[in-house]
Amino acid sequence: MTWQKTYEQWKQFNGLDAQLKTQLDEMEQHPDVLEEAFYTDLTFGTGGMRGVLGPGTNRMNKYTVRKAVKGLAMYLLENVEGAKEKGVAVAYDSRYMSAEFALETAKVLGANGIRTYVYESLRPTPYLSFAVRHLGAAAGSMITASHNPPEYNGFKVYNADGGQTPPEQADEIIAHVNSIENELEIDVLDQKELEAQGLLKWVGSEVDEAYLHELKGIVKNQNVIDEQAEDLKIVFTPLHGTAYEPVLDGLKQLGFKRVYVVEEQAQPDPEFSTVESPNPEEHQAFEKAIEVGKDVDADLLIATDPDADRLGVAVKNEDGEYTVLTGNQLGTLMIDYLLSQTKPLPHDAQIIKTIVTTEMGRAVADSYGANTLETLTGFKFIGEKIREFEVNQNGSFVFGYEESYGYLIGDFVRDKDAVQAAMTACEMAAYWKSMGQTLYQALFTLYERHGYYLEGLQSMTLKGRDGIEKIQQIMNHFRELDAEKMGPFAIEAVEDYQSRTRTYASGESETIQLPDADVVKFQLSQDSWCCLRPSGTEPKIKCYFGVTSNSYQESEKRLAELKEAVVSQMNAIIESPTY
Structure with missing residues (x-):
């Protein structure tokens, strides 16, 4: 029809x-x-x-x-x-x-x-x-x-x-x-x-109470919360969504005393009228929280998206200004904290991440003797892995995360959970405060120890039927790319998840042990990578980048070079009327 x-x-x-x-x-x-x-x-x-x-x-x-x-x-x-x-x-x-x-x-x-x-x-x-x-x-x-x-x-x-x-x-x-x-x-x-x-x-509330009971179980160090409960200052915004009562109930249950709510964003509002986008991934969503944070001299700011499955965190940097941590940075901090505080650590401890999430988390997990598994993008695949651990009794789940601000600590939930993540972020901040450090300082300690991993994302919105065609043209271009380098980086392997094939520069190939998906990933020299995939829920194509080096400045330079090399090709296709 x-x-x-x-x-x-x-x-x-x-x-x-x-x-x-x-x-x-x-x-x-x-x-x-x-x-x-x-x-x-x-x-x-x-x-x-x-x-x-x-x-x-x-x-x-x-x-x-x-x-x-x-x-x-x-x-x-x-x-x-x-x-x-x-x-x-x-x-x-x-x-x-x-x-x-x-x-x-x-x-x-x-x-x-x-x-x-x-x-x-x-x-x-x-x-x-x-x-x-x-x-x-x-x-x-x-x-x-x-x-x-x-x-x-x-x-x-x-x-x-x-x-x-x-x-x-x-x-x-x-x-x-x-x-x-x-x-x-x-x-x-x-x-x-x-x-x-x-x-x-x-x-009604009976299921909420059962959830809150389980939430107690993710705490690793109640003593440090008790010690810092009067001193740690937390600013919270639910960004006009569903998290107001769940997060406040959870923080109260754990004993945190100094919680300040961004009142202008506390009530549900389908227009999300105080933000350009109710997305804690975007720094503008923190503007109101930063204002409150400055007024009360808060240690950390936490923001949840409308359905409370994503958490963003902002902390003070070396200049005393609030900076929003990336999802990769916050996830890596959580891995370090959870593994350091889980005693004894199970011999089969498992961290689960997606293929577009930072490799720094793997480096941290390795240092504690924990294994890291990869899944395709989408938290459903992380939930699947947790189920496999249960059925096959071949792993102890510790933490699952993705770069887009999704985290899971306790497996009584099988999707990303910003309420859990908010509890762990605040507990983690209390721990580092007891050690005389901010979360920002703790992050740079990890950089010094494991390398300066930096990641980036270029997301392009292409609406309508023409947009869908352009997105497919971009994917086809990179899938068929005949090149030895991506900017200054040598292409060491191309992973085509549609055909589930990993092809090395030598010409050798092997099967990727994950389900098929419309994704292309390039493994590059200098421990760098980039990955392209159409969004499954929006008219967007997303390109993810990851680099590492021995200094923050060098990693910033490498990230900029890699972005330029890829995005210039994407723009050429979008702007071409005949591609």
Whole structure:
């Protein structure tokens, strides 16, 4: 069916939601916008289904959500014994339509005889992961678009282990979703009928309390917290999202006394009105926290994204100014702290990172005798590895992380968890304060010991059908690149994760022992690397860079040279009308 016919199907549908119908009428004046909304269907990526709100098959709305949920229901009934009774846990964040989409999820699942456990008010993503495990649910769904702009929302699917669905499961769900011909005609039950039949159960504080009980277990050194509780000053901002109560409850439980909240950003706000982007990866998100930090002379500033699965931290540098640590830096500090404080350290201690995350964490782990495993980008793969350790009894999970500010310490959750990470960051700051150092000083101690590892990211947004084509052209260019050098760096090996092949400069090749993915990574001389991948949830292509040397200045120089060598090629393709 052409996009025009799909559009006509929506336009003629008598039961179309009134708000969506009004928006559809307005879109008729903009054919390009109309085509963008209908030319394709939203698909699952590394973070599930995510898109701009509005009418259309390529938009987030009640009908595309229903289609995704129907596909999930079909998968569960076909593959999970007792799925109807086990049910599905559902949580939602502070975005537009999040609560409505959570209820739509229950309506579709209920029409298929599957019970749904829906949180009675907004909760963070890690609470959803925990709830799936705690309730023994067959699956879970989180309604969130993480740190995307306000016009976005999303639908993330979790399996019975509490982790995001890995590729094999996701592919089966997607196959069911794609088998549904008309998203407008999916059966639903209304809320009262669901409640009357016991198919909709509301989840309250009892699961929160169970989570907080588990949270106590990640503490490594309560004594140092007790010693520093009155002195360590913490500024916290939830960036208008879901973390306000969870983080404050956690810090209170651990005993921290000097916690200052950025009040302007404390309340949920789907517009995220005080920031350009509610993303703790971006330094502008810390502007308000820095103001409060200066007023109270805070030791560290912590910020969570809207669904509280990512944590950013800012600390004072050598000049007394607040600087935001990168996700790689904070992750490396956590590895060092957790391994140094875990006594005795299991002989099979495991650190898990993604292929685009710093190699410095591996160097630190090696120094403690811990093993480091790599996964593809996406925390679902880290969750998979934790499950493998349990089933095969071949590893003791200590820490999992990715460069994009995602961390996990306690495996009672199987997704990145900013609440856990906030507790560990504050405990770590208390420890280093007791040693007379800031986290910034501790980081540079690690640099001196292991080398000056620096990383960078170049992210390019290319919207629409033309953007998708340009992204694929860039990937094809680097996949087929016939060169011996990348700037001043010799190319030692090319890793094509689509074909799962690692090819060395000598011409020899070997199989990559990871699932296939649209990723190309270059292993370069001087312990450097770069990696390109399209985003699975946004119209972006991302290029990651990593270098190391014996000095910070030299590493900065190498990073700039590597970035220039790669980005110049990317820009040439984007700017070329005929590439």
